Amino acid sequence: MAEKRYAGKWIFWGVFALLVAVAVFIALRPDPVWVSLATVTGGELEVTVTEEGKTRVKDRYLVSSPVAGYLHRVPLDVGDTVTPGQLLTSVEPLPAGVLDARSRAEAEAMVGAARSALNSARQKVAMARAEADLADKELVRLQALTDAHFVSDERLQQVESAADRAQANLRSATFDEEVMAHELQAARTRLEVSAARSSGNGAIEKVAIQSPVNGAILGIVRKSEGVIQAGEPILEVGDPSALEVVVDVLSFDAVKLSPGVKVRLTGWGGQTLDALVRRVEPVGFEDVSALGVEEQRVQVLADIVSPAEDWRSLGDGYRVDATFVLWSTEDVLQVPSSAIFSHKGKDHVFRAVDETAELAEVTTGRSNGLYTAVSAGLTAGDRVVRHPDRQLEAGVRLRER
Numbered sequence: 247m248a249e250k251r252y253a254g255k256w257i258f259w260g261v262f263a264l265l266v267a268v269a270v271f272i273a274l275r276p277d278p279v280w281v282s283l284a285t286v287t288g289g290e291l292e293v294t295v296t297e298e299g300k301t302r303v304k305d306r307y308l309v310s311s312p313v314a315g316y317l318h319r320v321p322l323d324v325g326d327t328v329t330p331g332q333l334l335t336s337v338e339p340l341p342a343g344v345l346d347a348r349s350r351a352e353a354e355a356m357v358g359a360a361r362s363a364l365n366s367a368r369q370k371v372a373m374a375r376a377e378a379d380l381a382d383k384e385l386v387r388l389q390a391l392t393d394a395h396f397v398s399d400e401r402l403q404q405v406e407s408a409a410d411r412a413q414a415n416l417r418s419a420t421f422d423e424e425v426m427a428h429e430l431q432a433a434r435t436r437l438e439v440s441a442a443r444s445s446g447n448g449a450i451e452k453v454a455i456q457s458p459v460n461g462a463i464l465g466i467v468r469k470s471e472g473v474i475q476a477g478e479p480i481l482e483v484g485d486p487s488a489l490e491v492v493v494d495v496l497s498f499d500a501v502k503l504s505p506g507v508k509v510r511l512t513g514w515g516g517q518t519l520d521a522l523v524r525r526v527e528p529v530g531f532e533d534v535s536a537l538g539v540e541e542q543r544v545q546v547l548a549d550i551v552s553p554a555e556d557w558r559s560l561g562d563g564y565r566v567d568a569t570f571v572l573w574s575t576e577d578v579l580q581v582p583s584s585a586i587f588s589h590k591g592k593d594h595v596f597r598a599v600d601e602t603a604e605l606a607e608v609t610t611g612r613s614n615g616l617y618t619a620v621s622a623g624l625t626a627g628d629r630v631v632r633h634p635d636r637q638l639e640a641g642v643r644l645r646e647r
Contacts, residue, residue: 278643282632283598284582286624291580293573293614295502299493299548301564303484307458310479315339315453317474320466320481328457328483335480337453340473353437360430367423374419378412385409461485464562486562491521491548493568497530500544502572509548513567519557521548523570546570573612580617585630586610595624596631598644603631605640 311317315337322334385405465482468474491511495503509521527545535541548568550557585595586608597606608623624630631638 278601278645279603279635279638280647281598281634281638281644283629283644283646284585284632286579286581286620286626286628286630288577288579288626290576291574291578291612291614291617291619292571293612295495295499295570295572297493297495297499297568297570299491299566299568301489301560301562301566302492303461303464303486303562304488304490305459306464306482306484308479309334309455309458309481309483310477311337311453311455311474312476313337313453314476315474317468317471317480319471320469322463322466322481324463324466326463327461328463329460330457332457334455334457336455337474339451350437353433357430357433357437360426360433364423364426364430367419367426371416371419371423374412374416378409378416381405381409381412455480457483459483459485484562487554489550489557489560489562490524491550491566491568493546493548494533494543495546495570497542497544499570500526500530500546503546503570508571510569510571511550511566512569514560514564516559517556519550519552521550521552521568523547524549575612575619578611578619579621579624579626581608581620581624581630582632583613583616583618584633586618587634596634596638596640597624598629598631598646601644603638603640603642603644 316339317337318335320335322328328334385408388401388405461484463481464484464486467479467481474480491509503523503526505523505525507523509523511519511521523546525547527547530542530544533541533543581595586593588594589605589607593608593610595606595608596603598604606623609621611619611621613619631644
């Protein structure tokens with residue numbers, strides 16, 4: 247009996263010590279670290295650049311006034327279709343100015359002076375005609391006496407010369423009379439024709455402003471009638487079915503683009519459209535972001551290649567979201583980029599194995615910022631820790647949030 251009691255004590259104290267040891271181990275064991283886990287999967291991966299852009303008609307024509315004059319009101323509205331040679335509006339000569347009291351008095355005086363000059367010219371014409379008639383009669387009389395040898399040849403030549411001079415003086419006086427008549431008419435016109443007193447007689451010349459292309463009105467700079475100067479813009483014409491997309495891209499991203507790069511257009515209110523980069527401008531410009539940061543940007547032009555019926559409702563100046571596809575593959579093993587960190591100069595992740603963190607070296611490839619391609623170190627189905635804490639080490643127990 248004593249031996250049984252002695253053995254029972256040892257069993258009791260042994261179990262008690264074991265329980266104490268387990269309790270101490272549990273109490274001193276580090277608590278598991280709460281983490282977010284992600285599953286390594288395979289699938290499509292794209293490296294893209296997304297920026298906001300807008301549509302623009304490729305060929306735009308700014309129609310200007312070829313001459314200075316009075317512009318007629320433009321009867322068309324934005325969006326109206328036009329054809330080559332269609333009359334858009336017209337420009338007339340400027341109306342005559344209004345004469346003030348001083349200018350009218352001067353004009354009346356000029357009319358009087360011109361009238362007097364015309365009367366003087368008419369008197370000179372009458373005098374020249376009388377002299378020409380007298381010279382002609384003298385020439386006829388002497389020619390009759392020449393046959394009877396009563397007049398010398400020298401005298402006859404003198405009379406003929408005098409008759410020619412008299413006719414020339416008559417023609418000159420007649421021309422002077424015509425000049426004075428025109429000057430009188432000009433003086434009367436200046437006095438009688440003005441913006442306040444217009445006769446309204448006679449045809450007015452008009453310069454027709456015609457459409458240069460087949461398309462639609464994109465904008466009207468000057469719709470109301472009024473005085474316009476030569477070269478002043480009137481309206482803008484273009485073909486709205488020939489659209490291009492203009493995107494301002496950061497110069498850091500622009501160097502990765504080239505003609506032929508695929509573009510996806512979204513965010514315009516319709517289905518996703520396909521486009522191709524046509525040109526990357528060689529000159530950048532400075533722009534200020536919404537946060538006030540100065541940025542160097544480059545304009546990139548893209549052509550829409552989707553069927554026209556898919557973007558029929560898309561017009562000039564519409565906003566779009568342009569996603570440039572720099573690299574893509576249909577099937578690649580990928581892991582969240584937030585799970586990768588550098589350790590001893592190489593990329594690593596913490597892999598969750600039996601709720602324990604295991605440090606695993608990985609070989610990475612392309613990344614789009616959210617996911618990174620992995621070519622070695624992981625297999626599909628592995629679970630890795632997102633945003634690993636610096637204090638996280640291999641062997642630490644994990645608990646998923």
